[in-house]
Amino acid sequence: MASTIKPVLPTSYKAAVIEAPGAPLKVIDVTLKKPGPSQVLVKVLACGICHSDAGLQQGHFGPHLFPRVPGHEIVGDVVKIGGGVSRVANGDRVRGTWHGGHDHTCRQCHMGLFQICDNAVSNGISQDGGYAEFVLLRSEAVVRVPKDLDPAQVGPLLCAGVTVFNSIRKMKIEQGNLVAIQGIGGLGHLAIQYANKMGYKVAALSSGSEKRDLALKLGAHEFIDSSQVDPIKALKELGGAALIIATAPNPKSIAPLTGALGAAGKLCVLAPVGQLEINSFDLISKAASVHGWPSGHALDCEDAIDFARTHGVTCLVERFSLDNAQEAMDTMIQNKVRFRSVLVMGSE
Template identity: 45%
Template sequence: MKAVRVPDAGAEFEVVDMNVPEPGPGEVRIAVEACGICHSDVFVKEGQFPGIDYPRVPGHEVVGRVDAIGEGVNAWDDGQRVGVGWHGGHCFSCEPCRRGDFISCKNGQVTGIASDGGYAEYMTAPAEAVAAVPDDLESAAAAPLMCAGITTYNALRNAGAKPGDLVAVQGVGGLGHLGIQYAHAAGFETVAVSRGTDKRDLAMDLGADHYVDSEAEDPGEALVELGGARIVLATAPNTDAIESVVSGLGVDGEVLAVGIPGEPVEVSVQDLVMGRRSVAGWPSGDARDSQDTLEFSALRDIEPMIESYPLEEAADAYERMLSNDARFRVVLEP
């Protein structure tokens, strides 16, 4: 099969011929139809994640068809269309797993990091890491929902906001353009916060009720004027951006970070204590959460905006993702 792999930390991608992998016990093999390129693929490309064995095929936004089934797997059928995301399997026996909190598994595997991922024509995945893909979603559109989609959807649905509450989505990019759609579909009064006016019309089209240009006005003050946010979903991996919205929270308001800045965030504890505010984070979710994301997206016609490339052009596609110019998710199609 054709695959794109990283030969060593920091090295260039190489297009190679590899043996089609055989599914082990408890695994399925997937004939890949689409794989999104996520910013977290930088971990693999640059060796920023502990314990990666190189060469490694990246890719954790995978959609394809089950085409071989390992011993002991009954949940999936040959030919069924499925997806695999960041969460690439769990141990079932650690304390979080015993409580059903699989995303917090102490021995959790990450797709495309612990094992080869979706920058290839075929990959294998543990059966518990697989989600069913609804017929209404095309594979290329479903792929980014396996990471960018589930992260924003699962964060918002667990954040405690109710329909009508003021919910801001900070950053109108790969995560944010999905977050706005989910917030709108969930019935929240939705605010898009971004720098400049370029993305204003798009944000309103995606379902925002308000747009805050964080260059023209202080986003914290703007949110207070709108009544104070119950949730700010912070998608931009930027400390200044996160710090700038804490003052815009209402009572019990929460900044929920899903983008990860490289530097620590400074917060006034006084701002937190008065009004019971908090700054928190949210990881993605498990395979059933992914399936919920796909099903809700199909139900409400929510799709990512994508640019797609053939597998052989993975290196160019990856650069496009890094450039921040892509609108908004880059997808490889073998």
């Protein structure tokens, strides 16, 4: 039950801001604003760091967005609600995601695809995000989170986690079939767990043997080292994949994967790599197809949390303080983190 005690709020708080394209994260004091209609004010407990945050810093989303506080893997407690808010109350633990709000009126919203609304808002991109001690979120997009879960693990679970969870279930592959996961990073290590717990035979693909033991521990039944064997041939020897989830951003590794699909197999690409040269013969001859999936909305996220909680899916994280936000970003960019960097407020 949400608390009825109203917390005493400060007049200002710390936030890590990107002041211009290419500028480093800088921790500054920000004046605390009250929530407007349909908004909630959240005291941030943790915020994960995503590759899209680095894209923002590098100016890939355009120069008009700055200054901006990044971060969409937000977990915290509601401390004040604006007018018209009924979904959550003071004291509730919530999660802010990439999807930060929608208009309820466009065709996509009527289809239930709120995350691709014509007028969608993105936390940490089009409005300030969670690299801060407090954040304002739109109430229609917040996700309710059980308080017994570690906030540092929940944040990435509802970015990378809901992305792979949703993409697997939306492909509608029957249980027992072979699902291959290309890449064992922030997305891939969660995809292996979700696919295993959903009842699939799981093959993990990685370049090098360093992650073999981890992949098998996470739930892979087969490990394919693409630096030693042809992954297409290896998957075909296993009968062909009903589904391949591509998570590692390497177009030269992704494009040939259509050759490893079984009859009516599906390649779902989650790594944004731009153009791919796909062999159309693979698609035509096997009735195969290529897909993408845009993460998820609030209900999808709650489903992903509930599934993870029930079946023991966990996110592996490294923790950083807000003052070390740029270090956390650099660690992710340099691929030195296993597997998600997370800012934890109040930590040293």
